[in-house]
Amino acid sequence: MPREIGNLPYLARLAFATNNLVGVAPVTIFNMSALKEISLLNNSLSGSLPSRIDLSLPNVETLNLGINSFSGTIPSSITNASKLSDLELGVNLFSGFIPNTFVNMADNYLTSSTPELSFLSSLANCKKLKVLILTGNPLDGILPKSIGNLSLSLETILMANCSISGNIPQVVGNLGNLLVLELGGNNLTGPIPITFSQLQTLQALGLTRNKLAGPITDELCHLARLHSLVLQGNKFSGSIPSCLGDIPITIGGLKNLQQMFLEYNRLEGSIPESFGDLSSLEVLDLSKNKISGAIPASLQKLLYLKHLNLSFNKLEGEIPRGGPFANLTAKSFMGNELL
Structure with a gap:
């Protein structure tokens, strides 16, 4: 990608997804104030994000850098990008703490600044949050009760393989519009919360390869829209x-x-x-x-x-x-x- 592409002051859409682009992405593309969309998904690009991305890209609505080799930290200023509605940074080499924003950040090296995954509390301010994807990051914490305060518009939570431990909070039942909940490949313990019966829109539930125990609760019987239920690799018992x-x-x-x-459970009957x-x-x-x-x-x-x-x-x-x-x-x- 040539640096000169930054000399197009009226360019509103830069879409180069799924090509064979290599090398460092020109820093000039992050200084084009008219841009509404940057889509570089699925290339072999590297580089880092500017520290004040909210000032350099004031009009950006879509920023998709997924499946590349971008690195460094995700700037906290991205929270101030008021028009940003679609942020995809998954499958890169980002590290550091997770900023308080809505984002696909799967398969990076991101961690939480506190064991209680405090960034989830801040996400409660994102009233239009629909998708939260953190799969494959070493969060190494517990699910806090604040997860129940996330936006009612939230439809998808993907937090598989994140080294999460502890019980699943009962307040997850507050997320009444949830369609997909994937928590597989963690170290979760305790029973399936009885409040899962409140997730009336839930279509897919994945709890595989944890340390959950107790019965497979009858509360799952109330999930009339459920079409995918994956529970293997736990310590469930009973019928x-x-x-x-x-x-x-x-x-x-x-x-x-x-x-x-x-x-791989202890089901009887x-x-x-x-x-x-x-x-x-x-x-x-x-x-x-x-x-x-x-x-x-x-x-x-x-x-x-x-x-x-x-x-x-x-x-x-x-x-x-x-x-x-x-x-x-x-x-x-x-x-x-x-x-």
Whole structure:
């Protein structure tokens, strides 16, 4: 990218995403006051951001530098860029503390200035915040109660693989318009909050590979729009809530569920016959639990089922032969001595 591009005083849109651009991005592009959009996504560019980006780019609405090699700190002045509504900085080499703004900052080396992730408290001032993506940053803290004060417009929280520990605060239930909550790959402990029943718009919940324990709460039965539930790699115990299969009577919205991962827990009891009503199910993994009883014949109705893993449980009886079972191998059932 030539430095001379900064000599275009009336340029309003600079979009070079997904090319093969290399080298340091000219500092001049961050001094073009008329620019409303800078999109350099998915190149091999490096460099740093100006310390007063709010003054050098007063009219910028979109700043997308994701999937490059930009480094240095993210300037705190970015909070003062009053017209900025779309900020994407994920998959770069940024380091330092997270500024108090709304941003996709996935896969950098960002940390929090306090163990309580204090930047989340400041985000409560972002009334139009819809997406919060921090996946893959070593935050190394706990989820504070202030997370419940985030904007009601918030629809997505992605904080997987962030070294977060402690319990999931009950106040997460205050985020009444949340569509996606992904907290997998952390060190979270304690139970699933009962307040999850208040997340009536939730479509995807990911809590995989944590240290969560206790039962899989019946409160999940109230999430009528849920279509992705991923809980494997925890320490859950007890029975699977009947509503996860008994869709017509309880929460019929789960008829759109496509994937269910519950392996590596301590689930007991039998597989509900009503699992056969999960008509959209493509993947069902119940392996490495303590599930007993027979495999329900109703599972033969799951015409879209492509992957079934019931291995290493205490199942018994005859394996069904119809429907998707005709294409399954012994690998799906190994480790059940009485089958």
